[in-house]
Amino acid sequence: MALILGIETATEVCSVALSKDGRCLAERNNFEGNTHAAQLHVMVEKLLQETGYTLKNLDAIAVSKGPGSYTGLRVGVSAAKGYAFALQIPLIAISSLDGLCEQAVKQITEPKALLVPMIDARRMEVYTCVSNMELKEIDPVSAKIIDQETFKSLLGSNQMYFFGNGAEKCKPIIQHENANFLPNIVCLASGMMPLVEIAFQNKTFENLAYFEPFYLKDFVSTIPKKK
Numbered sequence: 001m002a003l004i005l006g007i008e009t010a011t012e013v014c015s016v017a018l019s020k021d022g023r024c025l026a027e028r029n030n031f032e033g034n035t036h037a038a039q040l041h042v043m044v045e046k047l048l049q050e051t052g053y054t055l056k057n058l059d060a061i062a063v064s065k066g067p068g069s070y071t072g073l074r075v076g077v078s079a080a081k082g083y084a085f086a087l088q089i090p091l092i093a094i095s096s097l098d099g100l101c102e103q104a105v106k107q108i109t110e111p112k113a114l115l116v117p118m119i120d121a122r123r124m125e126v127y128t129c130v131s132n133m134e135l136k137e138i139d140p141v142s143a144k145i146i147d148q149e150t151f152k153s154l155l156g157s158n159q160m161y162f163f164g165n166g167a168e169k170c171k172p173i174i175q176h177e178n179a180n181f182l183p184n185i186v187c188l189a190s191g192m193m194p195l196v197e198i199a200f201q202n203k204t205f206e207n208l209a210y211f212e213p214f215y216l217k218d219f220v221s222t223i224p225k226k227k
Helices: 036-051 070-087 096-107 189-201
Strands: 003-008 014-020 023-030 060-066 091-095 114-120 125-131 137-145 160-163 179-181
Touching (some): 003 189, 036 070, 060 070, 091 096
Parallel strands (some): 003 060
């Protein structure tokens, strides 16, 4: 009977969810963007109050590990590690892209379809991978600059489904009869909780001392322009 708090901050959405034995009991999502540091702990507190639980009732903490926003991931992972350390409970990390795929498979009926989750990485670049319906990677996670040739070979013989906050900007470029775009699939804590339950049952836990987010790319700071 595992009660698990999930935290998802890999994109502009700040999201928390509480699940029991893989079933989502409640969730809170903030779509305002760039409010993770200010809102995350408040959202966790309200979520627990809403469901009648306390932090001491938790059996594990789960967090989206990336790829995604550098700042967002730092906020989410730091909070998750802090909770897990203070409560002395396991930490579970789930790929942001797998969390998107877990939501997409519920909308797709073609057993041989390929899944292409996309997280916006600015301009025409996205963090992405290609997976089958069992979430096994066909093409590993990478940062891709999207053009008309990017998925051409796979599209020739596969129905492919594109989704996530990076997919909409790619829609005008990826023009093919086998290219399908699923709207309204974003990184949410509730979306990754079925994967979290599997990881908990398999005891796939992170080392609190050494776990870091999967940034995929190095953070590059810029000097603000003088006004």
